[in-house]
Amino acid sequence: MLERITGFKGAIPRMNARLLPSGYATVARNTRLESGALDPMQDAEDVATLGAEARTIYRFNGQWLSWMDVVDAVPGPVAADRLYITGDGSPKLFQGGTSYDLALNPPADAPSIATTGELQSDDPEAETILYVYTFVTGFGEESPPSPASRPIYYGDGTVVTVSGFSQPQADRNVSKMRVYRSQTDLAGATTLYFVKEISINSVSFVHDLANDPMQEPINSVDYDQPPADMVGIVSMPNGMMAAFSGKQVLFCEPYIPHAWPEKYRLLVSHDVVGLVALGSSLIVLTTGTPYIMQGTHPENMTQTQLESELPCLSKRGIVDLGYQAVFPSIEGFVQIGPDGSAQVISRQIFSISDWRELNPTSITATNYNGRYMFSWAAPVGGERSLGFIDITGDRPFYAAADASCAGFWRDLTTGYVHYLAGNDTGAQVKRWDAGSPLTQVWRTGKLYYPSITSFGVIMIDADGGGTTPELTYRIYADGALFAIGSAVNEAARLPNNLSQNYEIEIETNMSVSMIQMAGDFNELMGG
Structure with a gap:
């Protein structure tokens, strides 16, 4: 034999x-x-020692960032030196070693107006106009406009002095203001047009149309601020970013990640747990039924509710494997593809009793060479174990490893996986699979x-x-x-x-x- x-x-x-x-x-x-x-x-290889215990880590421009909360951080579709962060209080913009609130508030007060040569309201030559202004940051971000000024009855020779500007929010790097003037066309449609960018320290601006003609129309009217409780931010193609707040899925204005228009928001039937972007498809995982949202622009996103009730049990257990989303649910690890196809991939590996012993609500995970690398805490004592699910072949299988991982970060440029050594939290950052056999x-x-x-x-x-x-x-x-x-x-x-x-x-x-x-x-x- x-x-x-x-x-x-x-x-x-x-x-x-x-x-x-x-x-x-x-x-x-x-x-x-x-x-x-x-x-x-x-x-594993020791990489860094943090200054304090953490649950989430992210390396950005050579600097290790860490948080005690469950945080999502993604580079934005704009300058390479900006990182967009949710889960650490209100949404943040991180740039140059400094965190800023992502929300850029509009001016609180309407501008004050003084005029010379203003016509009477019943003068047939009078054109009724309004002024607004916006805040502009040193990063080129523009706020929604202020409330409109009082109406002005404008005619040839009218000179307008705009003043009474509000103070911008502190610590948002606001450096300029943009002044806009309205114009109404023959069809009765009124549009605001840019006329002048002035310093944030300006007290007033004298607008003479001959010197400062009207230019492009305003773009920031719908630049609504992200909700303070917005979390789960992910990047999508075509300059889009997505996140969620409660049962709402939100999208930023393409290539303008500080603006999250209310008109783009979609509502689902259960609280959202996490998101995975697979090309132009967004997998929405909830406490109940998953959804798939698809589109190339926020204004044409459509949503489909999947038939299966597959609640996500752990946000930290959601992993983008590049071609599918994998997450822990009540029956095991679930895989959802960009077309919305869903299956419990661990059903061939774990029985229900095996699965429950993994304490799925405690799972935190990452992508390791196309495999699902996950850590879970023992129901009693909280000691963490490490395992891998391989779904690359004809039949999935499981392998274990000797490490306690409190959190993961995967470097997309190298594929290296880094982790926090510990059970609930950790301060030692290690690189997985980097030393001797x-x-x-x-x-x-x-x-x-x-x-x-x-x-x-x-x-x-x-x-x-x-x-x-x-x-x-x-x-x-x-x-x-x-x-x-x-x-x-x-x-x-x-x-x-x-x-x-x-x-x-x-x-x-x-x-x-x-x-x-x-x-x-x-x-x-x-x-």
């Missing part, structure tokens, strides 16, 4: 050990399982034979292992250990044995490509 094992895969905890397909395991720990071989993961443990299912079988020799093909390669194999018959050894790349004799059920366990920091076990040397070499 020759037993040859290649094409190594992970564990399927819900399946009886005797029924596991070839290559699958009952134990797979610290093993990468990407090449078909047993490749050890590498130890870890000791991996992999164990077969029960290798069952229809009749009593005896194995007399084993051979393990392996290489690597760094400066101190180590390998130990253990062989079990009917659950009892009967052989232990360390031979690599050579046949090793086994003690006498007779059984119908065998298990092989490998513990090593080397890369194992094949395990063979046979009745004798001739069978091994001739097989």
